[in-house]
Amino acid sequence: MNRYDRQERVKVIGKLGQQNISNATVLIAGVGALGSYTASQLVRAGVHHLILVDPDVVSTTNLQRQALFTEADVANGQFKVEAAKQHLLAIDHTVTIDIYPEPLSGEHLSNLDFDLVLDCLDNFRTRDLLNKAALNNRFDFIFASCAGTFGSVMAVSPNQHACLNCLYPNLEALKQTDCDLIGVNTALIPIISGLQVSLALHYFVDRSSVNFNQLVTIDNWQLTQQSFKVTKNTNCPVCQHHDWSLDADDTTDQLTTLCGTQTYSVQMSNTPTLNQLANWLNDRKLANRQFKSFTTFNWQDYTVSLFKNGKLLLYGVPTLDEAQPIYASLKQALASTINQEAI
Incomplete structure (x- = not known):
C-alpha cells in the first residue's frame, strides 16, 4: 500500500x-x-x-x-x-x-x-x-x-x-x-x-x-x-554587503541564559580535551555519556555538556544567579585538572 x-x-x-x-x-x-x-x-x-x-x-x-x-x-x-x-x-x-x-x-x-x-x-x-x-x-x-x-x-x-x-x-x-x-x-x-x-x-x-x-x-x-x-531593502546593512561574519557574539567565560529555558551557555577559554575529561570523570566515578563532539555528565546534581570546542551547557538550574556558583566550581575543578595534566 x-x-x-x-x-x-x-x-x-x-x-x-x-x-x-x-x-x-x-x-x-x-x-x-x-x-x-x-x-x-x-x-x-x-x-x-x-x-x-x-x-x-x-x-x-x-x-x-x-x-x-x-x-x-x-x-x-x-x-x-x-x-x-x-x-x-x-x-x-x-x-x-x-x-x-x-x-x-x-x-x-x-x-x-x-x-x-x-x-x-x-x-x-x-x-x-x-x-x-x-x-x-x-x-x-x-x-x-x-x-x-x-x-x-x-x-x-x-x-x-x-x-x-x-x-x-x-x-x-x-x-x-x-x-x-x-x-x-x-x-x-x-x-x-x-x-x-x-x-x-x-x-x-x-x-x-x-x-x-x-x-x-x-x-x-x-x-x-x-x-x-516584503521587498528587498536596497539600503539593508546586512544583505547589501558581501562579507557576512558567522562568528557568534563573544561570550568567553560569560555564562548566559538560552532564551526560554533553564539552560545556560558559556564559551570557556581553557578546557580539557574530551579524553582528559573522560579520564577525570571516570576517576571520580561521575556518570557520563560520550558523544563524538561532546561529553555529558552530572555536576552538583545538574547535567552538564562540554563540547570539544570549549562550549559548555548547564541544564535545569532555576535561575542564572543560582547557575553562576555551580559553573564557577566546575570551572575551578576543570582548571585544576588541566594544570595537573600539564605537570
Whole structure:
C-alpha cells in the first residue's frame, strides 16, 4: 500500500512532487514547540532525511506545546533531538535522522548538506546567524515565530529577495530582548507549523512559484490573518554587503541564559580535551555519556555538556544567579585538572 496515496492525489503535488518531497533533506533549527510539530509533519509527508539541531533537554514546561515529547522523556533527561528521533522513527522507521544536541552554529550551516532550513528558533540572535549564513552559503530558509497568540511565517531567499534584516530592520534591538518572554498559546503552534510545512512542501514540489516576498501573520485568538508584501531593502546593512561574519557574539567565560529555558551557555577559554575529561570523570566515578563532539555528565546534581570546542551547557538550574556558583566550581575543578595534566 502506498503510504502517500492521499497526498499524491493532490493535483499540485502528484507522484513527481511526492518524489521531490521524499528526496529532500531538511535541517530543522530548534526542536522545541515549532520544531517538534514541524518534524512530525515532514516525516508524515514523506521527507526522508532530517537534520535536527537543538542543545536543550526535555523539561515538564515543554509538554504544554511541544507535541513530540512525553513525561517519560522528561524523566529520562533526554536531549530534545534524541527524544524527537525516537518518536519520529516510530512514525516511519525508514527515515534518516541526524541529530546535533548542541547550539546551531555557522559550522552546521556551512558544512552540512541540506536542501532547506526551517527556522524553528526562539531567539533573534541565532536567527541573525542563520540569515547571514544563508547569504554567505546561498541557501533558502523558512522563517516562523510564535509569541502570545500571534505567529508569523515567511519563505526567505535572501540573496535575491528580502533577507531577515529587511523584514526586521530593528534586528539588532530584537537580539537584545530575546528573553523578554510573553508565553505562547498552545493552539497557535500547530497553525504556524502547518503553514511553515506547507511552504516547505511547496518549495520542494515547485520552488519557482514560491512567493519569497510575502509575510503571513496569524492571530489565533481573534482568528485573523494578514499578508504583507516584503521587498528587498536596497539600503539593508546586512544583505547589501558581501562579507557576512558567522562568528557568534563573544561570550568567553560569560555564562548566559538560552532564551526560554533553564539552560545556560558559556564559551570557556581553557578546557580539557574530551579524553582528559573522560579520564577525570571516570576517576571520580561521575556518570557520563560520550558523544563524538561532546561529553555529558552530572555536576552538583545538574547535567552538564562540554563540547570539544570549549562550549559548555548547564541544564535545569532555576535561575542564572543560582547557575553562576555551580559553573564557577566546575570551572575551578576543570582548571585544576588541566594544570595537573600539564605537570
